[in-house]
Amino acid sequence: MFCYQCEQTAKGTGCDKLGVCGKTPEVSDLQDLLVYALTGLGQAATTAAAEGKDVPLTTGRFFAKALFSTLTNVNFDAADFGPLIEKTVAERDALAATLTAKLPEGPATFVPAADLDGLIKQGAQHGLKDIPETDPDIRSLKHTLIFGLKGIAAYADHAAILGQEDPAVYAFLYKGLADTFTTDKNLGDWVGLVLKCGEVNLRTMELLDAANTGAYGNPVPTVVPLGARAGKAILVSGHDLKDLKDLLEQTAGKGINIYTHGEMLPAHGYPELKKYPHFYGHYGTAWQNQHKEFAAFPGAILMTTNCIQKPAASYLGNIFTTGLVGWPGATHVKNGDFGPVIEKALAMPGFPEDTDKGTVMTGFGHNAVMGVAGAVIDAVKAGKIRHFFLVAGCDGAKPGRNYYTEFVEKAPADTIVLTLACGKFRFFDKKLGDIGGIPRLLDMGQCNDAYSAIQVAVALAKAFDCGVNELPLSMILSWYEQKAVAILLTLLHLGIKNMRLGPTLPAFLTPNVLNFLVENYDIKPISTPDEDLKAILG
Ligand code: FSO
Ligand code: SF4
Structure with a gap:
């Protein structure tokens, strides 16, 4: 494995034995192989577009999801990557069959191994360092582009979940990854591409803003309690507002209070979310404090996106992942299918009494x-x-x-x-x-x-x-x-x-x-x- 995509990378240079985040070498190699396979799909999609052929929106949606799953602290479950790699190759081959041009040898022709061990071995051959490039500065910009594309993929996925998409965003994801396997561009071209990534990200964030405010209204300044209300409880973390909305619907009238953790705090400001009387308050602080804070939470916990930390044994049975999030041993539920989370919350003690820990304000969009x-x-x-x-x-x-x-x-x-x-x-x-x-x-x-x-x-x-x-x-x-x-x-x-x-x-x-x-x-x-x-x- 070699990964240096996040700020906490080992020794400030790169994780090469085990991720500081807890990512195993196996998962790291599988994620690299998924990015390699997506590069092949990107080549096929870019060629299809150049030949005037339609690339289905569903391909873009899948591409964004698959790339998002390789972002830091999203998915640590090796078992999830085999199916993603297979689907990527199937999508690639479906497109390739429509093409007049022949795709180059490499990511576009790669055949995945039949089992997980084989995929891991393949992944070890297709890491960041194996991307064709001899110039260290261009390599640096290629890697920067890959990481920027992962960010766009995350925002594009969030926006698409709420019905906002732009084929131009998907086209840039395809072309961006495909370009990392080209060797005909100079340093100036690469600076331009990396800045273009910023431009496309702006468009993607605009889509996401329209998606969030369109679905749940414009956030309004809102006072959020930091204490607890006596009763059963579910804690929701991550960034996915749709998961939160579905959970609020499914828990209405069940005597369960919903609390936000980490990046979910601003959800309290949205009119269409804050209207639920059992959407109570915020619990805890940022993602890296999960071990302490989740262990003390007396209800079920739902992780909708990054950042998940390795769950401690004390709460592994109470934590649920959904969407792209995965941790081996943690129960995964399908988006919107929160029955098991609710059952767990009802079986747990909940908060014994009301506690007042003051308030904070959010909602200044x-x-x-x-x-x-x-x-x-x-x-x-x-x-x-x-x-x-x-x-x-x-x-x-x-x-x-x-x-x-x-x-x-x-x-x-x-x-x-x-x-x-x-x-x-x-x-x-x-x-x-x-x-x-x-x-x-x-x-x-x-x-x-x-x-x-x-x-x-x-x-x-x-x-x-x-x-x-x-x-x-x-x-x-x-x-x-x-x-x-x-x-x-x-x-x-x-x-x-x-x-x-x-x-x-x-x-x-x-x-x-x-x-x-x-x-x-x-x-x-x-x-x-x-x-x-x-x-x-x-
Ligand atoms: Fe934080 Fe994690 Fe929102 Fe990130 S929870 S660190 S930039 O994944 O997503 O701010
Ligand atoms: Fe290391 Fe994990 Fe960060 Fe990669 S994502 S650099 S493995 S800590």
Whole structure:
């Protein structure tokens, strides 16, 4: 195995024995083989499109799901990858049969082994390092593209589940993976392709925003209790709002309270979800604290997407996976088929009494923020708001991530902190007060809602008649997995400069590629909160 797609990669260079995330070498090799097979499907689909033939939308939908399943902390179950590889090859062959052109030898002609052991052996031959490339900088950009495509695939899958699709997004997924097996492009072409990935991700996030708000309404500012209500309980984690909606429907009137964990917190802001009286509150913090928090939860737990951590034995019997998520030994239920989760919750003790642990607020999506744009602009013009910080991105286990807590604590009282994704759990319950009625801490949603932050930045720039880079706005980003890579590429595509990125920089960027980013985008690693605040605020 060799994997260096996420921020916690071993020694900051790559996991080659066992994933720090818990991914086994077998699963890593199988995921590599799936990406290899998808590259072949991508070649077939790209050739079909060039020949003017239709590629069915169902192929795109499958492609996104399969690629999403290789994202960090989604699926750790080797048994799930054989069927995905077989279906990929079947889809490829169905398309290839319609083609006039002959597909090249390699991913497009690969024949999967008949059993899991054979597939694992094949996977070991088709890792990231086996992608044809001799130039280390182009290899770095090829890998960056693959990781960005994984991020797009995740967003495209979420959007498609709620009925929003764009064939152009799928076409880019096909072409992107197919391009990693080409050797006729120079470094400049590759920089262009990687930026294009950011552009396509923006379109995908736009689709997802339309999907979420179309299905469940525009989020509204909402107070969310952090304590518990006496009674049976189910905890829902991950990012899939449809799973949550289905669970709310299926538990209505059953005396079970539904709690969010991690990235599900912003779900409380959606009118069509918050209307359920048994959708009670939020429990716990970010994904890396599952061991402690899940072990203490007195009900069933449902993981709808990443990030799942290896379940401890104490709660392995209570945790359920659905959709693309998998952990060997954890019960998997089909999307929307939550009977076993409900049964388990009813058999467990639940919370014995009401407990009050205070509240937090969420629901500041672009619609809500734009609704008070007039007041925000006036406050900036009157000098009451000096600066905005977008402190956003993922959380993780590294101690260096305390930077983000300290940064928010030290941000002066005349500044506003916008946040999104699970990194917010480092400071989400801080009481930062308000500026003339505008809360100083605005939770814009999941990492899946990064589109909201971009919309707000663009609207502010329009109101002040300047570019986004001229706004009194600084982006302080934390990254962890490949959705964050896709978002970062989107911000680069939009020409955003001066981003601060931590806690460490991606291992897959060579020094030359990093230099390019520094020279053209003034991207910087985080230093200390004091130094960074001083540099930003002067
Ligand atoms: Fe976090 Fe995990 Fe949302 Fe990521 S739960 S780390 S960027 O998968 O998806 O923010
Ligand atoms: Fe290592 Fe991250 Fe890959 Fe897991 S996803 S194997 S932690 S680089």
